[in-house]
Amino acid sequence: VSNARMSTNKEEQRRPPRELIEFLKRIERAVDKELVEDENDGRDALVESVIREVEVDLNRVCDDVLCSRVLQKVIGIASVQHVHHFTGLFKNKFLDLCCGTYSSHVIQSLVEALCKFATSDLASGFQEDEEDTESSLAHLLSIAQEFTGNWVNIMFDRYSTHVMRSFLKGTSGITDPSANQQQQHQQHNTASTVTLMSTDGILRCIQSIVGEVIEASREHEWSECYSQSHPSGSLQYLLLALRAAVGTIDNDNNESSGTSYQTAYLSSLSRVCSVVLCVGEDTNHLSLSQHQVAHITQLISSPSGSRLMDVTVTTMPQALWNDFFTTFVVTNVKWMVTSANSNFVFQKCLERSNDAQFQTLVPFVCEQMEDIVTKRRFGVLWKLVDGCNTRKVAQKITMKAIAKAFNVQNPPENTKQVLTFLQIGEIGNAAPGTIPSNFPLMGSLILQALFQFEHRYIQPLITSFVGLEAPVLLNLCRSSTGSHVFEKFFLSESVDQGSKKRVFERITGNFLDLARNKMGARCVEVMYKTGDMLIKYTIASELCGAVAELSASGHGHFLVRTCRLDMFNQKRDQWDSLEHTKSKTKMLFGDILGGKAKAKAKAAAESQPEQPPLDINRLGVGVLDPNMKLLGFGRGIASKGTRVTLTDVSVCVCGCVCMDFVFDFVLC
Numbered sequence: 323v324s325n326a327r328m329s330t331n332k333e334e335q336r337r338p339p340r341e342l343i344e345f346l347k348r349i350e351r352a353v354d355k356e357l358v359e360d361e362n363d364g365r366d367a368l369v370e371s372v373i374r375e376v377e378v379d380l381n382r383v384c385d386d387v388l389c390s391r392v393l394q395k396v397i398g399i400a401s402v403q404h405v406h407h408f409t410g411l412f413k414n415k416f417l418d419l420c421c422g423t424y425s426s427h428v429i430q431s432l433v434e435a436l437c438k439f440a441t442s443d444l445a446s447g448f449q450e451d452e453e454d455t456e457s458s459l460a461h462l463l464s465i466a467q468e469f470t471g472n473w474v475n476i477m478f479d480r481y482s483t484h485v486m487r488s489f490l491k492g493t494s495g496i497t498d499p500s501a502n503q504q505q506q507h508q509q510h511n512t513a514s515t516v517t518l519m520s521t522d523g524i525l526r527c528i529q530s531i532v533g534e535v536i537e538a539s540r541e542h543e544w545s546e547c548y549s550q551s552h553p554s555g556s557l558q559y560l561l562l563a564l565r566a567a568v569g570t571i572d573n574d575n576n577e578s579s580g581t582s583y584q585t586a587y588l589s590s591l592s593r594v595c596s597v598v599l600c601v602g603e604d605t606n607h608l609s610l611s612q613h614q615v616a617h618i619t620q621l622i623s624s625p626s627g628s629r630l631m632d633v634t635v636t637t638m639p640q641a642l643w644n645d646f647f648t649t650f651v652v653t654n655v656k657w658m659v660t661s662a663n664s665n666f667v668f669q670k671c672l673e674r675s676n677d678a679q680f681q682t683l684v685p686f687v688c689e690q691m692e693d694i695v696t697k698r699r700f701g702v703l704w705k706l707v708d709g710c711n712t713r714k715v716a717q718k719i720t721m722k723a724i725a726k727a728f729n730v731q732n733p734p735e736n737t738k739q740v741l742t743f744l745q746i747g748e749i750g751n752a753a754p755g756t757i758p759s760n761f762p763l764m765g766s767l768i769l770q771a772l773f774q775f776e777h778r779y780i781q782p783l784i785t786s787f788v789g790l791e792a793p794v795l796l797n798l799c800r801s802s803t804g805s806h807v808f809e810k811f812f813l814s815e816s817v818d819q820g821s822k823k824r825v826f827e828r829i830t831g832n833f834l835d836l837a838r839n840k841m842g843a844r845c846v847e848v849m850y851k852t853g854d855m856l857i858k859y860t861i862a863s864e865l866c867g868a869v870a871e872l873s874a875s876g877h878g879h880f881l882v883r884t885c886r887l888d889m890f891n892q893k894r895d896q897w898d899s900l901e902h903t904k905s906k907t908k909m910l911f912g913d914i915l916g917g918k919a920k921a922k923a924k925a926a927a928e929s930q931p932e933q934p935p936l937d938i939n940r941l942g943v944g945v946l947d948p949n950m951k952l953l954g955f956g957r958g959i960a961s962k963g964t965r966v967t968l969t970d971v972s973v974c975v976c977g978c979v980c981m982d983f984v985f986d987f988v989l990c
Contacts, residue, residue, distance in 0.1 A: 369401070409436065532593060549627035557633075672705045680716075717779050721772070744765050787811060802841055
């Protein structure tokens with residue numbers, strides 16, 4: 323009992339005075355209820371009163387759970403001058419306070435506020451107040467100066483590691499000033515000198531962190547700590563901060579295109595990535611030994627290490643990535659795609675790879691497709707399908723491997739294939755004969771990408787989707803995940819119009835019910851926009867009697883506007899004329915305005931940077947070229963270097979129609 327009383331008395335001695343706690347409670351209520359509205363008078367007076375009360379016993383205030391929470395809120399609403407005042411109060415105490423359970427949260431809020439003010443003032447070009455920007459950067463560097471020499475210890479501490487992450491995240495926006503800002507700095511000599519010195523100070527601070535990490539990594543035991551959560555998280559923020567500062571100067575392996583700041587950050591980024599991979603700090607060519615491969619394998623297999631490798635793969639310089647892809651990724655595909663943690667790293671590898679590297683990985687992944695499905699690594703499958711769709715490569719081999727893995731090569735039932743994908747996260751759990759109502763996210767994402775494949779590869783999938791019963795299609799439209807599959811089916815150029823019409827006919831009569839649902843209304847709108855006159859008339863006929871109800875709903879009024887239901891009810895002839903005109907325009911100029919022409923033009927632009935001027939033949943109407951020349955259009959286009967406009971084509975089409983009438987009259 324006596325020991326308990328002594329511990330209670332010590333706890334009371336560590337806590338701030340009761341009067342101060344009650345004062346801070348009143349401050350918290352005022353901040354939470356937003357009673358302080360005047361930023362110049364009331365809010366500043368409140369912050370100043372808090373500073374006066376807490377500066378006498380600052381350590382105990384920061385270590386208290388309630389008081390530290392109030393201080394975080396006050397720092398969040400404080401002006402730049404008061405944030406600087408708080409920084410002066412904590413001077414020479416940052417290292418001790420950032421290791422506390424509650425005081426670390428206060429230091430974290432203070433660092434975030436300083437980074438916010440410094441970054442915003444740098445972005446504004448010093449047009450408002452240069453002293454605030456100088457002071458914010460100077461105070462930020464003073465905090466970093468106290469941490470110098472202790473960054474590794476901070477990384478491993480469970481509380482101070484969050485302060486380090488806030489510092490790295492905030493300073494990633496304080497990099498090399500732009501050319502315009504440098505011109506403005508030259509007009510303000512004193513401010514320019516201080517600011518550029520502060521920016522150099524941020525660079526030196528980041529480099530000091532990198533140096534301490536590299537120095538500590540020379541110890542063999544320390545490299546095994548990458549899989550721990552605290553140092554792993556700090557290294558992730560360090561890599562992201564360096565990548566944000568580097569920008570995109572290494573996309574083409576051309577470091578000379580960047581500024582001196584970016585080149586310095588790129589060098590630091592390469593060193594940190596090499597340290598994480600345990601290949602040395604100054605490696606121009608990556609060559610992995612068995613020990614290094616074992617280290618990377620162990621790192622990827624742990625939860626924290628796999629997250630670190632995710633960020634490392636995303637941020638590493640292009641030259642290092644090319645070597646890492648050749649020496650490690652290609653030779654370890656088989657176990658990476660099926661392992662619990664390493665499959666997430668492999669997904670990042672699929673995203674990072676270029677077209678040639680992606681095509682190298684596809685056969686290896688297809689060989690392991692059955693294991694991927696068995697072990698439910700559907701994230702790898704989604705990244706693979708999405709990459710094949712985006713890059714327009716390896717669609718045939720991918721679709722064949724997927725059909726074999728899911729055992730839907732020759733489905734005995736017409737709808738087995740698409741239902742397998744719609745329930746991809748619940749394979750074996752759905753009772754036979756039941757109507758699915760829940761559609762997993764991963765299956766939805768995979769189907770959306772598959773519907774963008776070429777028609778010849780997904781014909782069985784389209785047939786399977788068309789064979790779905792009306793209740794399944796309606797549940798699909800109402801689902802938050804399944805509705806996107808329905809939309810992609812109607813928006814895809816790979817799906818023929820006949821298949822779209824059969825799906826439309828199957829759910830005809832339920833459009834009003836779907837319009838009352840948020841997801842269903844979006845599906846109805848997509849069908850209306852992509853359909854012909856018959857589809858538009860059918861949808862408008864079913865919805866015209868509920869204009870008031872749809873207009874009052876949060877999502878139905880979009881349908882009222884898209885379908886022009888008011889015009890449909892009051893001016894049917896005008897609605898018919900307008901929709902007929904739109905349909906004819908779409909039919910006449912579908913090749914010009916459609917996605918296929920844009921895709922072809924984009925591909926041609928990539929293969930031939932300097933394109934010659936467009937002529938009539940390249941617009942898909944070459945069969946009318948003689949008549950157009952007879953009418954006087956299209957002469958001298960290539961020589962003058964002008965471009966054919968949509969108006970020219972319209973006039974040419976009308977002229978050709980008139981000429982057809984003239985020829986018919988002459989023949990008669």
